Amino acid sequence: TTAIALETYASLRPNSELLPGIVRWLMTARQADGWETRQETAWALMALSAAAQALGERAGQTADVCASVDGQSLIDCQTIDGSQSATTDALDLAGQTTVDVDAQAGTVYYTAQLRAFLPVAEVEPLNRGIVIERRYTMGSGDEMRTVTEAQVGDTVTVHLTIIAPNDLYYAVVEDPIPAGTDAVNPDLAISEQIGTRPELSREDPLRQGWGWWWFGNIEFRDDRVVLNATYLPAGTYEFVYTIRAGMPGIYNVIPATAREAYFPEVFGRSAGTQFTITSGE
Incomplete structure (x- = not known):
């Protein structure tokens, strides 16, 4: 204005x-x-x-x-x-x-900005109109368990839960992945493809979670997974994908975030976390 x-x-x-x-x-x-x-x-x-x-x-x-x-x-x-x-x-x-x-000898405009960074383990969830939660699991059915550690070669399931109390327009969800992992697109012969989205499976229609079809563009990038929805009705959504552990180390994982692109004050983030990958030897 x-x-x-x-x-x-x-x-x-x-x-x-x-x-x-x-x-x-x-x-x-x-x-x-x-x-x-x-x-x-x-x-x-x-x-x-x-x-x-x-x-x-x-x-x-x-x-x-x-x-x-x-x-x-x-x-x-x-x-x-x-x-x-x-x-x-x-x-x-x-x-x-x-x-x-x-x-x-001239006109000058100046501003001062303060940038502060917290250790990732100290970053707590934030709800400013959107709730988002991230968890890592291994196994399936009754044997499914939440994990913060995996071995090289393991596949880990990532669960993103997004709660929108109100309708969202031009919603963007970004989930950074641990640096020692790769995001896997199960519908492609190779992973890390940009501009693709999962296909609905007749055998297991909820394989990718619930409500993921509202996201018109899903990108599997080198360092994160990005979901975009032009319109997201109020409700609870879950997006599920897998990552593959590839490099041993202890990794700080930046929180997942969700926001409205043109109203960034409508925002939410998950907690920060650490994820450990061992060599398995």
Whole structure:
């Protein structure tokens, strides 16, 4: 909405005193790699381009910039053409932090972002409109058991349970797999095929779980399995697939996530976990 307002002001009132403030707000809303969705990013870029023309800024314009954090130089005074990024370790910062930016001979827009990473074992499930759970099993029937360890060559079944209290639109589910494993597509002669989806089996129609047919695109990638659904009615779904253990080691497995592509605030994640693969010798 802000991007649309900015583009409108830039087109109809290019001399408005509100333009610089709207630009600053839009830049502040930007995350480290862009705005929240591709749609928001597209609108923001179009609006900022229109605002730059209205404000008389042009491509290739330079500025002399100095930046420091708590008195420690972050960007030495230099001429910047385009964009410039700099990082510092947040562990070195204690209490209130002061960021100083001095710009001369040009207009500079800047933002500060904080990125924090938790040990995967400390990442707990999160429900912001979608519940997702992941578990690994071996065996079948009464002998099925939950596992966190396998031997090289073993096949492990992955169960993804997704609970949607409300209808979802353009839902995306991503499940990173342990680094020492490969995702196996049972309907193909080779695994790790992109852009394919399981076929319904007459003999065992629930082999892939319940409700997986709502996902119009299922991708078996090198490092994860990705499910996409244009529309996902409220309900409980299970997607089941297998991975093959290939490399011994202790692997940190990033949580599985589910979100609406264009409303990322509707989000859920599973717990993080460790998965161990032994040589079996």
